[in-house]
Amino acid sequence: MNWQEQDWRDCVGEVLISxxxxxxxxxxxxxxxxxxxxxxxxLLVCVLKGGVMFxxxxxxxxxxxxxxxxxxxxxxxxxVRKSSGVVRILMDLSANIAGRNVxxxxxxxxxxxxxxxxxxxxxxxxxxxxxxxxxxxxxxxxEVPIExxxxxxxxxxxxxxxxxxxxxxYFRELPLIATLRxxxxxxxxxxxxxx
Ligand code: PRP
Numbered sequence: 001m002n003w004q005e006q007d008w009r010d011c012v013g014e015v016l017i018s019x020x021x022x023x024x025x026x027x028x029x030x031x032x033x034x035x036x037x038x039x040x041x042x043l044l045v046c047v048l049k050g051g052v053m054f055x056x057x058x059x060x061x062x063x064x065x066x067x068x069x070x071x072x073x074x075x076x077x078x079x080v081r082k083s084s085g086v087v088r089i090l091m092d093l094s095a096n097i098a099g100r101n102v103x104x105x106x107x108x109x110x111x112x113x114x115x116x117x118x119x120x121x122x123x124x125x126x127x128x129x130x131x132x133x134x135x136x137x138x139x140x141x142x143e144v145p146i147e148x149x150x151x152x153x154x155x156x157x158x159x160x161x162x163x164x165x166x167x168x169x170y171f172r173e174l175p176l177i178a179t180l181r182x183x184x185x186x187x188x189x190x191x192x193x194x195x
Contacts, residue, residue: 001184003170011167013179016160017153022176023057025152029133030061033103033150041128042066043100045093047073047118050107053164053172054135054152058105069095075114087117098126103149107164108136112144119146136160136177 003011033042042062046055048070059068072091102122109115115132122130133150140157155177161167162174 001168003167008162008171008174008178011161011171011178011181011184013158013181015176015178016155016158017163017177019175022152022163026054026057026135027061029150029152030058030063033058033133034061034063037066037101037103038064040101043095043097043102044068044105044133045097045102045122046070046105047107047114048091049172050164050166051105051135054107055105058133067095069093069097071118073114073118075111075117087114089121096125097122099128101129102127102131104130104132104134106132106134108138108160109134109146109148110138110141112142112146115146116144135163136165 042064044055044059044062044066046052046068049072055068059066070091071089071093073087074090075087104115104118104122106115115134119130119132131149132146134148135152137148137151137154138157139154159180160177161171161180162177164172165177166172167180
């Protein structure tokens with residue numbers, strides 16, 4: 001599918017989470033994080049690329065001083081919409097996280113392989129604490145158990161895009177989360193249903 005030739009509105013099955021609902025929930029999460037980390041050092045570690053919209057909205061809702069850093073990780077090959085289970089680091093942190101309170105900021109947990117890998121890796125670097133803040137969770141897809149400390153929304157096993165999540169790298173900029181029209185994602189729907 002040449003997504004760049006599509007109007008995203010024609011790709012939407014349904015708006016799963018509106019801009020208003022997203023912003024309201026992100027504000028709640030930011031307030032909770034501000035309260036929980038009050039008086040402590042805090043470093044947000046954003047997992048690129050999907051986490052970037054969530055990070056930039058979340059950090060504007062966190063009222064305590066905090067730092068940010070980025071990692072790029074992928075368990076999905078180009079053009080593939082199913083986790084391979086093999087996670088690769090595409091870009092590592094610039095910060096030394098030893099002794100710091102690290103909060104991972106992710107867009108979505110699907111199988112859990114990405115976060116499982118990341119948590120194990122970052123633990124070896126000696127952070128004072130290591131927690132997870134994730135916008136979306138597809139619990140029915142989980143293959144590896146993950147403890148999420150801050151969760152935005154639990155969603156059904158549907159292909160979703162917008163607000164950082166892409167359709168083959170397009171439409172990350174949308175301010176809402178939408179499902180893809182079923183007729184546009186037939187190969188993925190089969191793949192997903194087969195797990
Ligand atoms: C997506 C998402 C998570 C991961 C979750 O990243 O951003 O990092 O998959 O899947 P999992 O729980 O099955 O491991 P993706 O590899 O698509 O890269 P992107 O963030 O650059 O879109």
